[in-house]
Amino acid sequence: MSANFWNDPDHLLHIIITILIVDNLWSLYLLLREIRMVYRVVEVPEVISPYLPQELFERMRKYKLHKSWFTVVNTLVFVITIGVIELYFGFYGWLWNLATKCAVAPWMEHETVVSILFILFLSTYMTIKALPGHLYETYCIPSVQTKYYPPLGKRILKEVIEIILWLMVMIVLVLAIVYSFIAFGNYALLGMYLLSIVFTIILILIVPFLIDPCIGHRVPLEESALRTEMERLTEAVGFPIEQVHIIQVNDPNTGSNAFFYGCCCLKRIVIFDTLLLNRGQRNTSDLLPHEVGKGLRDNQVIAVVSHELGHWMHGHFYRAIILFKIHILLTFLLFALCFSHGPIYQAMGFEPGVQPIIVGFVVMFGFVLTPYTTLANFVLLTNTRHFEYQADSFAYELGYDRDLREALLKLYADNLTYPITDPCYSCWNHTHPTILDRLERLESLERGERFS
Numbered sequence: 032m033s034a035n036f037w038n039d040p041d042h043l044l045h046i047i048i049t050i051l052i053v054d055n056l057w058s059l060y061l062l063l064r065e066i067r068m069v070y071r072v073v074e075v076p077e078v079i080s081p082y083l084p085q086e087l088f089e090r091m092r093k094y095k096l097h098k099s100w101f102t103v104v105n106t107l108v109f110v111i112t113i114g115v116i117e118l119y120f121g122f123y124g125w126l127w128n129l130a131t132k133c134a135v136a137p138w139m140e141h142e143t144v145v146s147i148l149f150i151l152f153l154s155t156y157m158t159i160k161a162l163p164g165h166l167y168e169t170y171c172i173p174s175v176q177t178k179y180y181p182p183l184g185k186r187i188l189k190e191v192i193e194i195i196l197w198l199m200v201m202i203v204l205v206l207a208i209v210y211s212f213i214a215f216g217n218y219a220l221l222g223m224y225l226l227s228i229v230f231t232i233i234l235i236l237i238v239p240f241l242i243d244p245c246i247g248h249r250v251p252l253e254e255s256a257l258r259t260e261m262e263r264l265t266e267a268v269g270f271p272i273e274q275v276h277i278i279q280v281n282d283p284n285t286g287s288n289a290f291f292y293g294c295c296c297l298k299r300i301v302i303f304d305t306l307l308l309n310r311g312q313r314n315t316s317d318l319l320p321h322e323v324g325k326g327l328r329d330n331q332v333i334a335v336v337s338h339e340l341g342h343w344m345h346g347h348f349y350r351a352i353i354l355f356k357i358h359i360l361l362t363f364l365l366f367a368l369c370f371s372h373g374p375i376y377q378a379m380g381f382e383p384g385v386q387p388i389i390v391g392f393v394v395m396f397g398f399v400l401t402p403y404t405t406l407a408n409f410v411l412l413t414n415t416r417h418f419e420y421q422a423d424s425f426a427y428e429l430g431y432d433r434d435l436r437e438a439l440l441k442l443y444a445d446n447l448t449y450p451i452t453d454p455c456y457s458c459w460n461h462t463h464p465t466i467l468d469r470l471e472r473l474e475s476l477e478r479g480e481r482f483s
């Protein structure tokens with residue numbers, strides 16, 4: 032490779048195409064490892080067999096294989112093959128020229144208007160490109176889960192509202208990006224980074240107040256054995272019980288969930304009512320048929336809360352935010368390094384001197400920065416997986432390991448998550464360790480093994 036490759040559009044095009052191919056082939060390699068694992072394990076692992084009938088496991092296995100092979104074909108055809116053709120023939124440069132030609136009135140020739148047209152065309156093209164796969168996935172891969180669907184009219188209305196909202200957000204975002212770069216040049220990046228910090232602080236402050244109205248509404252934890260045990264646990268570790276919120280969720284498809292969020296007086300442990308047995312109701316006649324019998328018994332709920340308290344005790348919220356901010360800072364630095372480099376735009380089919388701001392964002396985040404974002408994603412996932420193990424260890428130290436193991440098993444049975452996965456695939460794709468990994472780690476702790 033020539034030492035001058037950085038200034039040669041042809042070399043840069045070959046590098047960008049190589050990045051696209053290698054990144055997707057790596058994803059496919061991991062997926063093929065996963066498929067091999069699914070083919071190998073034909074019977075329910077013994078530890079979860081009381082919760083997961085063989086017949087159901089077999090259906091989940093078929094679903095997983097069907098979906099995985101679909102992803103393989105979809106990636107090979109639509110992502111790699113068509114993606115390479117688009118890059119090789121300068122699709123992005125051509126699309127920008129089309130947007131420029133559609134700007135017929137003089138006021139439309141401003142970069143902001145052409146940028147909005149470009150993004151509209153690109154979104155439409157991407158939606159059409161993804162449509163065959165989306166339709167196949169929706170109608171040809173039968174789900175193993177029973178879901179509640181609202182009437183067709185409501186679904187269409189929801190889709191239309193989502194598209195309108197998305198368009199409004201997109202236009203505002205494009206205007207903000209293009210104007211800020213026109214006004215401040217590369218200093219706009221510094222401004223964006225500082226803005227992201229301010230935005231994070233605002234989110235930390237307001238999200239606790241948005242959980243209740245957006246996801247559902249808070250219901251009081253009535254006097255019961257669950258409340259008594261919850262009080263005992265939270266008092267033992269010094270967590271205020273009034274910060275444990277039970278939320279009656281609006282969407283009946285919402286999975287059983289609990290999470291820790293926030294800091295100082297705004298910290299919360301949020302428990303969806305779907306986590307409680309029969310949504311915490313004594314009278315099950317108001318429940319949908321598939322909701323009856325789902326959820327955890329009181330001792331299992333307490334074990335899950337002890338896991339969430341582990342996240343609080345170990346400061347995972349702060350650590351995750353700091354790591355994410357470092358990741359954003361590195362991303363912006365790499366972006367700044369490549370953003371103004373003309374030959375990258377020429378490699379994408381643009382005339383020398385034509386470097387539209389919005390295209391820079393699409394090309395850098397879509398292609399050029401991929402090696403970094405893939406590796407960074409792996410580091411972030413490794414970190415969250417480590418947090419999960421650490422929170423489980425905390426529950427173990429409090430003596431809830433047995434209840435936590437039972438809770439994990441019941442949650443997996445309720446949510447029908449496929450329990451078998453390839454360790455390598457899991458490391459690169461999952462935020463949480465698998466149920467089998469977590470059970471194994473808890474058993475190792477019980478045997479006296481220690482982990483950092």
Ligand SMILES: [Zn+2]
Nearest residue numbers: 338342419422
């Ligand atoms: Zn957790």
